[in-house]
Every structure is written in C-alpha cells, then in structure tokens.
Amino acid sequence: MRTTQIRQQLHDYIDSAEDKKLKAIYTLLEDDISEGYQFSEDQKKELDRRYDDYMNGIGKTHTWEETVAMARQALADRKIHK
Known part of the structure; x- marks a missing residue:
C-alpha cells in the first residue's frame, strides 16, 4: 500500500473513530506529536x-x-x- 493511501485511510479512520480509540492512538504517538520535527x-x-x-x-x-x-x-x- 502506498503512503498516500495509508495516510488517507488513517485520516478517514481518525475522523470517525470513537473517543476511546482516539485517546489510545494519541497515547501511542504522543511523544512524536509533541516533539515535532527538529533541525540538527x-x-x-x-x-x-x-x-x-x-x-x-x-x-x-x-x-x-x-x-x-x-x-x-x-x-x-x-x-x-x-
């Protein structure tokens, strides 16, 4: 599956996911999300x-x-x- 397809499926899922599942996804990715991209x-x-x-x-x-x-x-x- 191409990255663009994965991205679209994730967007679609997040748009309709239950609050409990959204919180679980956020917990898994929280460190990556809060850090953002840092230049060396x-x-x-x-x-x-x-x-x-x-x-x-x-x-x-x-x-x-x-x-x-x-x-x-x-x-x-x-x-x-x-």
Missing part, C-alpha cells in the same frame, strides 16, 4: 549560512516560475537517461 545543528548552521548569503546579496534565489522550469527540466533529463 548542522542543518541549522546551513540554513543560517544560506540566509546570511541571501541577506548579503551572495545567495542565488529563483522565482516560482524558474523553480518549476528547473524541476520540469530535471524530470525530462531523468527520463532521457533511463
């Missing part, structure tokens, strides 16, 4: 470096249209090399 120190340093580069006019940025065009080109290149 290396990731934070890299984000800070990129932000500083951007603020100093060094970092390269792209418009949404440029980003979409680059993604489409990367997909096209990938299909060619298969």
